[in-house]
Amino acid sequence: MSREFRSRSRVATLLLLIVFASLSARNTFAQQIDAARFIVEGMETPVIRVIEGCIRRIDKEPQSYRRYYELAATLDAHELLAEATTYYQKALTLKPDHLQSLYNCGLTYEFLGRPEDAKKSWDQIISKDPQHPQTNFRIGEFYFRKGALDEALACFQIFIASQPDSAIGHSRIGRTLLQLDRPAESLVELEKVLQMSPLDRPTLVTISQALLRAGNREKAQEIQQQLKDDDFLSDSLILLDPLRTEVAIRAVNSTSCIARAENHEKKGEYASALMEYELAAAGQPNNARIAHRSGKVLVALGNSASAIEYFDRAIALDSTFVDAYHNRGVARQIAGIRAAAVADFRKVLELEPGHPFATEQLQKLGEL
C-alpha cells in the first residue's frame, strides 16, 4: 500500500514538474520582454499602442517566430534599431531561414554601423537564394563602400538581371564601372538611367565625371552647367524593396504619417491624407499644424462644415496661426457664413497686415 502510494506520489510529482517546466518554457521569451526598455517618456501614443500590442501577442504565442518578427519590424520602423535586432534574432532562433528577418536585421545592423554583421545576415539569404535581387543590391553596396569593386559589380549585375528596369540598379553599375575606370561602359549604363529619370542629380554628376574621364570635356561642361542652372534636379532614384516596405509601413509616428499624408495629397487622395493626419494627430494632439492640414484636406473634399471644426481646433491651439484663420475664412465663405468669414479675413490682416489672399478675399466680398 505504502509502496503504491509512494510510486503514485512520484508520478504526480513528475507530472507537476513537467507542467511547471512546460509553463516556464512557454514564457521564456515573453518574460524577457520589458516594454520599459523601448517605451520612453514622450513617445507618441499610437507608437506605444502598437509596440505593447506586439508584446501582448508574443505573450499569447511565445513560440511564434512571426510575432517576434512583427515586434522587431515595429521597433525598426520607429528607429529603435538596437532593440529591433534583438527581436529579429529571436525570430531567427525560432525560424533560422526567415527571409524578412534576415534581410531587415542586416539593414538594421548596417544602420547601426555594424556592416560585417549586416553582411553575415545577408549571406545567409544568398546561401539559400544566390539570385535574391535586393540582397545582392545591398551586398553590392557593402562591397562598393569597402572598395571591393569587382565583387560589387557582380552583385549589382545579378540584381539588374532580374530588375532590368531599375534605374537605381543601372546607376549603381554605372558608378561602379566608373570607379573601375571603365568610363565608356559606365556612360552606357548611366544613359539608361537618364532615360528613366532625366532629372536625377547624382546621375548627372556621375555622367559628367565619366565624360571627363572619357575625354569629352565639352559635353561634361555642358552637364555641369545644367547641374548649376536646373532647379528641377533632385535625388530621385528609389530602390523598389518590398521587404523594406513591409517594415516602413508599420510606422505610426506622426512624422511618418505626415509624410504619407503629404504624398497622398500630392496625388489628390484627400480622404487617405485625412486618415494619416488623424493618426498623426493622435500622436501629437496639441499640434495646431496637423489640425490645420486636416481642415485643408476637408475643404478639398468639399466638407467645409467639418473643415471649420479642424480650423477651430488649430486656432484654439495657436491663436496666432495666420493660415488657419485664412483657411477657416475660406471654409466659412464656402459654407455661406459670410460675416464669420469676413471676421477671419480681418483677423488675418490684423496678424499679418497686407496679407495678399485675405486682402483679395475681402475685396471680393466688398469689405475692403
Added chain:
Amino acid sequence: MSRLLCTWTSALFILGVILFVAGGCQKSVAPPPIVALKNLPVDALQLRVILDEQRKTAADIKNPEQRGSLAMALEANGLPALAIEEYHAASILDTNEPIWPYREASTRLDSGETDRAIEELAAVTEKFPAFAPAWHRLATARIDIGDDVGAEDAIRRLMELVPDSIRARTTAAEILVATGDAPAALKILEKVTQEDRQYEWAYRLLGHVYLRVGQSGPVVESLLQKTMGAERKYEEDARENKLLTFQTGRVFELKLCTSLLEQNRADVALPRLQKALRGFPDDLQLRLLVAQAHQGVGNKTAALKEIHRILGTNPKFISAYLLKTNFEIQNGDRLAASVGAYNNDVRSHYRIAAAAATEAISHAPDNWRAQFARGRAEAKLSNDAVARIHLKKARELEPDSSEICMHLFEVCRRLNDRALALATIETAMELDPENLTGWVKLGMFHVTGENLAEAQKALQRAARINPAHPAVQSLRGRIANLQSKKKDN
C-alpha cells in the same frame, strides 16, 4: 412539551414563509420623481414627443419601461442630462434589468463623462455578464481612451456571447489595427464586408487598414471618401430602436427628408414632412420639401399648390422658383415623351418654367442656380441664343460645375459656336473625367469636325470607363466611318 414543539414548528414555518416571500419578491421602492421639464431647449416637434412620453409616465410612474421610454425620448432629442436621471429612475425601479443602467452609462459616454461612464459600463457587465451591448460599448470606450488591454478583454467576452456579430467582429478588427496587427484586422474586415454590405463603418475601417498594410490608390481613396460620415454601431437591445423613432426636430426632419427625397423615397418623406409642417406651419423650407415630396409621389397639383403658397408668403423665396422651374421642365419632358417636343402643352410647361426662372433672376441676378434654370428652360424652348447667355452667366458664377458646362456645350453645338462648345466640354471633362457620356459627346464633336486624332483620344477615354457601352460602340462606328472616308479621299 409536544405543544411547545408544535408552537415552535409553526413559528419557524411562518418565519420561513416570510423570508421566502421577502427574498423572492421585488422590494417595493418609492418611485423617484419625474424630471422637471421646464424651458427645454427643444423645438415644437421635439417637445411634442417628449411631453407625450411625460404624460404616459405621469400616469404610470412606477413602470420602469415607461421611465426608460421617457429617458429615450429625452436622449434622442438632445437632452442627455435629463435622460440620465430617467434611466437612473428606471434602473432603481427594476434592478434586474440591464438596459437602463447600460443606457445611463452610454448617455454619459456620449456626453463626455468618459471615466464615470466606463466605470458604470464595467459595473453593468459585472452584474449582467450575458448582456452583450454593455460589453461592446465598454470595448469601444476603452479603445477610444487607449486602454487596449481592457478593450481586448471586453471584446473577448463579447465574442463569446455573439461570435457571429458583424459589429462585434468589426470592433475586434478595430482593436487589432490600433495595436499594430493590421493583417489580422484585414482578414476580419474582408469577411465582414462580404457578409454585410450595409455597415459603412466596417468599410471605412477596411480603407484605413488598407493604408496600414501599404495599399493605397484610387480604390482605397474612393472607399474612404464614400464612408466619410460612417459611424460605429453597437450590439443592441431591441428596445433601443425606440431611440430612432423618438428622434425628431425641425433640423432633423429637414436633413432626413432631404436624404429620403434624394433616394426617391418621397412616399416615406411626405407623411413625415406633413407632420413636421403642423409643428412649423410658417416654415418655408419644410413646405418646399413638402412640394418636392408631392411631386415625387406624382401629385403635381398639390406640389404646385405648395409652391404658390410659399411664394404667396415670400415672393423672394428663390428656391421655390427654382423648384417650380424644375417641376415644369420635368412635366414638359414627361409629356414630350408621348406627344413630341413641339406640342403646345409641352411648350407651355417650358414657358412657365422659363417665366419662373426669370422671376428668380429678377430677385437674385447673381444666383447661378437661377441663371442655370433659365438657361435650361430656354434651351428646352429652343431659344438657344438666350439659353447661351444665361448658361454662360451661370458658368461665370459657378465655374466648377460640369453640369452647367455640359448644357452650355449642347447649346453652343446647336448654335454652331464650335470654339465655345469645345472649350466648354473640355472644361467639363477636366471637372468630371469619369463622365462617359461627356467623352462620347466630345468624340462625336470631333468626328463632326473631322478631327480624327482627337476623336480617337476621346474614344480611348470613354472606352477606359466602359468599353461595352452602346454609346462607346456608336462612337467607334462613327470614327471608323470617318477613317474610311479620309482614306478614300
